[in-house]
Amino acid sequence: xxxxxxxxKAGMAMEEGVIVAWLKKAGDAVVRGEPIAEIETDxxxxxxxxxxxxxxxxxxxxxxEKVPVTEVIAWIGQSGEIPPxxxxxxxxxxxxxxxxxTKLASxxxxxxxxxxxxxxxxxxxxxxxxxxxxxxxxxDDVRRHIRKDATPLASRIAEAAAMDPGAVPxxxxxxxxxxxxxxxxxxxxxxxxxxxxxxxxxxxxxAIQRITGERLARSHAEIPSVTLFALADATRFLAVRKELNxxxxxxxxxxxxxxxxxxxxxxxxxxxxxxIDGDGLILKGGIHIGVAVATDxxxxxxxxxxxxxxxxxxxxxxxxxLAGRARARRLRPEELEGGTFTISNIGMYGGATSFxxxxxQPQVGIxxxxxxxxxxxLEAGVPVVRTMLHLSxxxxxxxxxGAESSSFIxxxxxxxxxxxxxxx
Amino acid sequence: xxxEYDLVVVGGGPxxxxxxxxxxxxxxxxxxxxxxELGGTCLNRGCIPxxxxxxxxxxxxxxxxxxxxxIVLDTPPRLDMKAALASKDRAVRRLTGGVKxxxxxxxxxxxxxxxxxxxxxxxxxxxxxLVTTGAAILAGGSVSTRLPIPGIDSKRVLQSEDILALGKVxxxxxxxxxxxxxxxxxxxxSAFGSAVTIIELEKRLLPAMDEGLSTIAAETLARRGVTIxxxxxxxGIEETKEGLALxxxxxxxxxxxxxxxxxxxxxxxSCLGDSGVKVEKGRVVTDEFMxxxxxxxxxxxDINGRKMLAHAAFAMGEAAADSALGKPRRAELEYVPSxxxxxxxxxxxxxxxxxxxxTFDRVELGVFPFAANGRAVASGDTEGxxxxxxxxxxxxILGVHIAGAGASxxxxxxxxxxxLEATAHEWADTMHAHPSRSEALMEAAAxxxxxxxxxxxx
Numbered sequence: 001x002x003x004x005x006x007x008x009k010a011g012m013a014m015e016e017g018v019i020v021a022w023l024k025k026a027g028d029a030v031v032r033g034e035p036i037a038e039i040e041t042d043x044x045x046x047x048x049x050x051x052x053x054x055x056x057x058x059x060x061x062x063x064x065e066k067v068p069v070t071e072v073i074a075w076i077g078q079s080g081e082i083p084p085x086x087x088x089x090x091x092x093x094x095x096x097x098x099x100x101x102t103k104l105a106s107x108x109x110x111x112x113x114x115x116x117x118x119x120x121x122x123x124x125x126x127x128x129x130x131x132x133x134x135x136x137x138x139x140d141d142v143r144r145h146i147r148k149d150a151t152p153l154a155s156r157i158a159e160a161a162a163m164d165p166g167a168v169p170x171x172x173x174x175x176x177x178x179x180x181x182x183x184x185x186x187x188x189x190x191x192x193x194x195x196x197x198x199x200x201x202x203x204x205x206x207a208i209q210r211i212t213g214e215r216l217a218r219s220h221a222e223i224p225s226v227t228l229f230a231l232a233d234a235t236r237f238l239a240v241r242k243e244l245n246x247x248x249x250x251x252x253x254x255x256x257x258x259x260x261x262x263x264x265x266x267x268x269x270x271x272x273x274x275x276i277d278g279d280g281l282i283l284k285g286g287i288h289i290g291v292a293v294a295t296d297x298x299x300x301x302x303x304x305x306x307x308x309x310x311x312x313x314x315x316x317x318x319x320x321x322l323a324g325r326a327r328a329r330r331l332r333p334e335e336l337e338g339g340t341f342t343i344s345n346i347g348m349y350g351g352a353t354s355f356x357x358x359x360x361q362p363q364v365g366i367x368x369x370x371x372x373x374x375x376x377x378l379e380a381g382v383p384v385v386r387t388m389l390h391l392s393x394x395x396x397x398x399x400x401x402g403a404e405s406s407s408f409i410x411x412x413x414x415x416x417x418x419x420x421x422x423x424x
Numbered sequence: 425x426x427x428e429y430d431l432v433v434v435g436g437g438p439x440x441x442x443x444x445x446x447x448x449x450x451x452x453x454x455x456x457x458x459x460x461e462l463g464g465t466c467l468n469r470g471c472i473p474x475x476x477x478x479x480x481x482x483x484x485x486x487x488x489x490x491x492x493x494x495i496v497l498d499t500p501p502r503l504d505m506k507a508a509l510a511s512k513d514r515a516v517r518r519l520t521g522g523v524k525x526x527x528x529x530x531x532x533x534x535x536x537x538x539x540x541x542x543x544x545x546x547x548x549x550x551x552x553x554l555v556t557t558g559a560a561i562l563a564g565g566s567v568s569t570r571l572p573i574p575g576i577d578s579k580r581v582l583q584s585e586d587i588l589a590l591g592k593v594x595x596x597x598x599x600x601x602x603x604x605x606x607x608x609x610x611x612x613x614s615a616f617g618s619a620v621t622i623i624e625l626e627k628r629l630l631p632a633m634d635e636g637l638s639t640i641a642a643e644t645l646a647r648r649g650v651t652i653x654x655x656x657x658x659x660g661i662e663e664t665k666e667g668l669a670l671x672x673x674x675x676x677x678x679x680x681x682x683x684x685x686x687x688x689x690x691x692x693x694s695c696l697g698d699s700g701v702k703v704e705k706g707r708v709v710t711d712e713f714m715x716x717x718x719x720x721x722x723x724x725x726d727i728n729g730r731k732m733l734a735h736a737a738f739a740m741g742e743a744a745a746d747s748a749l750g751k752p753r754r755a756e757l758e759y760v761p762s763x764x765x766x767x768x769x770x771x772x773x774x775x776x777x778x779x780x781x782x783t784f785d786r787v788e789l790g791v792f793p794f795a796a797n798g799r800a801v802a803s804g805d806t807e808g809x810x811x812x813x814x815x816x817x818x819x820x821i822l823g824v825h826i827a828g829a830g831a832s833x834x835x836x837x838x839x840x841x842x843x844l845e846a847t848a849h850e851w852a853d854t855m856h857a858h859p860s861r862s863e864a865l866m867e868a869a870a871x872x873x874x875x876x877x878x879x880x881x882x
Contacts, residue, residue, distance in 0.1 A: 151845030156818040178820070178845055 002077030003052050007061075009069040010041050010333040013211065016068045016114045016139075017041050024056045030076060037073070045330050052076050057083040066139045068112045111137035118142045121204060150176035157181045163188070169202060208298030219361045226402075227356040227368075227394045230409045232416040234372060234389040240419040248313065254389075255291075255345050255369065256316040258412075261422045262367050263287050263308035265411035266341055271400055272408045273340050275362040281399050290339030290360055291319055293326040300326040301360060303339040312423065345369035347390075354390040364399035367412065368392035389416060429455045431748055432547050432557035434539040434695045437464015438734040439725025440563035441523050442741030443748075448530035450749050452558075456532050457539040457549050463520040464565050465689075465726070466734040469585040472519055474608050476512035477588070478765050481615030485648075485767060493804065503616055505592055512588070540697040544718050548697075559720045559748035562696065562708070563741060566689040566726035571600070575661030580668045581683045584609065594618050596680040598670055600658065601687035602629040604764050607641060609684055611766040614650050621651040621678060623670065625687075628654055630764060634776040634825040636811055641770060641827075644807065653678075691727045705729075712754040714744035722748050724755065736760050759843045763832040768808040771835035774823035774842055780813045788816045790848070790872025794828045796879060797867075798859035805829045810868040812838075812848065819847035819873065830861050837865055848872050 007017050020038040030036055035047035036056065050056075054076045061073040075083035111119070111126050115137045119126050126137060150158065150165035154176045158165035161181075168176045168184045187201040205213065219225075237257065244252050266273040266287050274283045287308040290301040302322035304310075310318065325331050342360040346352060347369050354370035370390030376383050393409045400408075415422050431447040433440045436458030444456040461468050480503070487501045527534055537550035541562060547555045568583045570576060582590075584605055593616045599606045602624030614620045622629065622645070628638040629645075629652060642652055657673040667681035691707050702709045702717040707729035714722045724740030726732045736757055743755035764770040780787045790812040794800035808828025814821055824838035841851055851869035856862050870876035 152847050152850050153818060153820050153845035156847055156849075160818060 002057055002075045002081050002083050003054075004072045005036070005048070005050070005074040005076060007067040007069050007071050007073055008039065008048060010039075010046060014041050014069055014333070016066050016112065018066045019061055019063050019073060020045055021063060022059055023047075026056055026058050028056050029079075030054060030056050040329065041333060045328075046332055050076060055079045055081075057081060066114050068114065068138070111142075112139060114139035115142045150181070151178065153178050154181045157185075161185055206297040208295070208300065212299050215361065216358050219358050223359050223361070224397045225356075225359055225394050226397050226405070227392050228405055228409050229354055230391040230393070230413045232389045232391055232413040233386050234416055235387045237389070237416050237419040237422075238372075238387055240423070244312075250313045250316050252312060252316050253319075254347065254372075255343075256312065256319060257419070257422055258345070258367075258369050258389075258416070259289060259291065259304065259307060259319065259343055260310075260312055260315055261412055261415035262341070262343055263289060264415055264422065265408055267308050268411050269404065269408040271404050272365045272395065274364050274399060275340065276364060276396060276399060277362065281364070284340040286340065288338050288340045290342035290363075291322060292342065292344040293323045295327045295329070297329070300331065300336065301339065301342060302326050302331055302335050303337065305338070339363060342366040343369065347371050354392050356392060357394050359394055359396055364396040365405075365408070366394050368394070391416075427455070427552070427555045428557070429453045429533070429555065430558040431455075431561065431745065432457065432539075432555055432559075433561040433563060433745075434541075434547065435464065435563035435565050435725070435727075436460075436462040436523065436534075437563060437565045437725060437737065438466050439565075439727075439737035439741035439744070440464065440561065441527060442738045443561045443563060443722075443724060443745040444532045445526060445530055446742045446745035447561075447749060448532050450745070450751070452749055454530075454532045455535050455555060455557075456527060457535045457537065457547070457552075457555075459536065459538040459550070461520050462523040462527070462534070463516075464734075464737075466737075467516060467519050467523070469588060470605075471734055473512050473516050473588045474584075474605075474612070475765055476515045477508065477612045478608060480508045480511070481612045482767050484615045489804065503593065505590075505616070508616075509589075509591055539695050541695060541699040541701065541721065542697055543699065544720050559722065561714075561722045561724065561741075561744050561748060562701070562716075562727060563723070563725045563737070563744075564692045564695040564727040566729075566732060567692045568685065569688045569690045571658070571685065571687055573658055573660050575663070575668075576685070578661055578663050578668055580663060580681070581661060581685050584684065584686060587682075587684050594667075594681040596620070596667070596682075598623065598668075598678060598680040598683040600670070600683055600685050602626075602652070602654065603632065603686060603688060604630070604762075606684065606686040607645070608765055609686065610645065610650055611648075614645070614648055619649070619651075619680075621653065621680065623656050623658065623678070624652070624654045625657055626654065630770070633762070633764070633770065633772055634811070634823065635778065636809075637764075637770045637772065637825055637827055640768065640808065641764070641766075644768060689726065689732055691729050693727070695727075712743075713747040713752050714740055714755055715747060720748070730755075731757055731760050733760060733762060756843075759839045761835045761839045763835065765832065768828045769826075769831035771826045771831035772823065773835055773839045774821065775813065776823060776825070777811070777813055780815075780822040784815050784822065786816055787822065788814050788872045788874075790814065790868040790870065790876065792864045792868035792871055792876065792879065794861065794864060797861060797864045799861050799863070800828070802859065803829075810834070810864040812851075812865070812868040812872050814848045814869075814872045816873075819849045821846070821848060821851070821869075824865075826865075828861070828864075834862055834865060837862060852876075 018040040020040045022037050024030055024036045030050040032050055032053050034050050036050050037048040039046055039048050057075040057077045059074045061067050067073055118139050119142045155165045158181045165176050168180050241252055241257060270283045273287055274281050286306055289304045289307040291304055293300050304318055341363055344357045346355060355368050357366040357368040359366050373388050374385050375388050377386050395405045430452035431454045433444045433456045436456055444454050447454040484501060535549050535552050537552055539547050539549045541560060542548045545556050547560060549555055596619040597613045599610045599622045602622045606622055610620045610622050629642050630638045646652060658670055659673045660671040662669045668683055670678045708716055708723040708727050710716050710723050710728045714724045716723050722744040724744040725737035740755040743753045746753035759773055761773040791809055793809045795806040800806045811825045813823040821842050826834050848869040852866060852873055856866045867876050867878050871879055
């Protein structure tokens with residue numbers, strides 16, 4: 001009997017996934033455990049493995065489609081077997097004809113979250129759409145409706161300009177008219193060199209930006225956070241780094257060294273390596289440091305597991321790998337989970353000297369790495385130049401008090417100022 | 425006793441009565457103030473009575489062609505002007521009575537008297553007193569434009585309302601102004617037997633319409649014996665023993681028994697009083713929701729001079745009532761058809777060819793003559809054409825101009841498709857009943873796209 005291939009639920013927050021590629025085509029033999037498709041979630045791209053031996057009978061959802069989790073996207077069975085898709089369609093059509101379906105019409109429109117979001121962005125009332133035979137509106141149903149929901153002239157103008165008429169913001173939910181398409185085209189291509197001439201533009205947030213945004217807002221609202229600032233003399237630290245890079249084949253970054261220093265400081269300050277759990281604080285056994293990475297589609301924080309156990313070259317390689325795959329959106333979902341502390345570095349951008357990072361819930365602390373700055377000091381009456389590193393540490397005041405938090409940032413500062421201890 | 429309403433509408437013309445009906449539909453208490461007959465210029469002195477007489481005129485013209493269709497009149501037809509007048513008045517009475525019935529059916533109070541706005545929520549109605557209202561809709565309408573020339577006040581210079589009450593046909597008639605009203609009335613009296621001369625200041629008749637329509641109008645009128653003088657300005661008017669003489673600026677002189685002054689209409693601002701409603705160039709200034717500079721005071725219809733047409737007034741009246749009652753609604757005036765009745769009928773919606781060429785880099789024309797339309801040939805009425813102007817990249821319909829029988833009906837298909845933003849592609853592919861005059865629209869759309877098969881290949 002044929003078995004279904006479903007959109008997997010690869011993380012707690014995952015509601016839907018996009019099919020990036022089918023690695024097998026209908027009719028291909030597949031072996032259990034063999035990758036058959038690439039699936040993109042909000043945070044990563046992963047491979048979907050076959051869960052049965054046999055033949056990929058049929059692919060029911062195509063590349064680019066956004067599919068809610070647990071929904072069927074393909075069937076695997078024995079060669080020549082008929083996938084049960086037709087039987088299912090009949091069953092749902094029959095279900096739709098029963099009185100229960102009529103009851104649905106008066107209750108809130110059954111629709112997938114993606115369908116609701118797309119409809120919301122386009123300003124379309126879900127109630128204005130007829131539910132398909134299955135009874136539940138999917139993202140594609142809404143998209144199809146939106147594409148159709150443009151005047152012939154608007155469609156032609158949009159298509160000639162290679163614009164999806166469905167992507168055009170419209171006036172009060174009516175179908176897209178010429179004026180709507182022209183407005184969208186104006187905002188897409190500034191007609192003159194003056195960007196102010198184009199008026200307001202709406203740019204939809206990416207999935208990552210929305211999710212990150214929600215988390216940041218919640219953290220900002222819920223946590224009584226305090227930020228401490230420290231200035232560490234990084235002159236010797238930089239000299240040591242220079243020596244390391246002159247010898248080794250792996251290029252160690254300032255970031256790598258600070259991560260290692262941080263891991264060591266967390267070992268000595270276990271309350272900072274913790275998560276809030278209701279009215280308790282769980283001191284975490286392992287030190288798993290989230291490293292914030294800016295990507296084209298938003299901020300991602302992959303987790304560097306067991307940071308305190310890694311050698312410096314290992315740590316450096318792992319961080320580079322995580323950051324590279326984060327930018328390529330090739331992280332596995334579990335690589336974005338399980339962090340016990342977070343580091344955010346804005347030093348490489350220049351500009352700001354220091355900042356107040358927002359705590360990554362349910363963690364209790366985040367270290368901010370700011371700019372390196374040369375300053376003049378008097379040493380025994382002689383002016384000397386020292387390169388200082390700006391550090392900041394935001395902490396959850398429910399979990400840490402002033403003494404504990406000061407102890408942690410002082411530990412980081414001491415390690416930077418005595419860099420051989422970082423290497424030890 | 426002070427009367428109080430949710431909505432008081434001044435003026436019982438198309439904008440006013442529509443606003444009142446719409447307000448009542450929303451459940452508001454509504455009063456409509458009118459000093460004359462209900463129905464406004466359109467029903468009493470404009471669209472409707474001219475259409476009644478044009479029907480009489482066209483019937484008379486048609487009899488000339490009957491012999492060729494095998495109907496022989498032994499004595500030539502004769503116009504009974506008294507009966508024609510009575511027939512026209514019956515039509516007017518029936519429609520103005522209909523307006524009253526509609527207003528009564530929705531419990532709109534009709535206040536008789538002249539009204540003046542005395543404050544944002546106060547209207548003084550002559551013979552009734554002060555009325556207070558939640559919102560005021562001033563649909564004061566328009567009056568005929570006068571010309572500032574000597575002799576213009578002569579009794580032999582008639583306004584359109586005077587000429588529509590004439591009990592006898594004048595020997596000769598001078599029509600001053602070759603716009604819509606002038607061309608329609610010229611056709612009526614020409615068919616009735618007057619020697620008609622049209623004087624137009626601009627270079628062509630119907631200067632506001634597409635030039636193709638001006639040309640065919642001038643040709644057919646000339647064929648029926650109407651004299652057309654364009655590019656002529658008038659210096660003055662003198663009464664003579666038999667009638668009057670028009671003194672032209674170039675020294676010329678034209679004599680006739682009567683003259684019609686039809687040089688346009690201007691807003692009637694008498695209901696504004698000194699309330700402070702903003703007026704520019706003689707027109708009340710409103711936004712798209714028909715609201716004036718005074719909050720809660722609205723001015724739909726001819727009074728704002730946007731489009732002096734009854735159907736535009738309907739739309740403006742409805743928008744004003746909705747907006748006045750807290751349901752803001754724009755008056756959509758993008759696709760307003762305009763029609764000159766007569767034979768042939770002329771109808772337009774959208775841009776003229778000249779306007780389209782001035783706005784767009786490329787335009788294509790699709791012209792389909794009724795002489796190539798089966799229905800037109802079978803019924804022996806092949807005069808005229810359909811002309812569709814498109815922007816060729818997307819097939820956008822920029823303007824549609826029709827000359828020929830039924831143009832006033834055909835133009836509404838064009839207006840509907842333009843409003844729904846159909847393109848020439850969909851139009852050309854929309855099946856039309858055969859044979860019908862409407863097919864000419866489909867064919868012209870195809871012609872604009874270079875794929876009309878009912879026209880010879882080039």
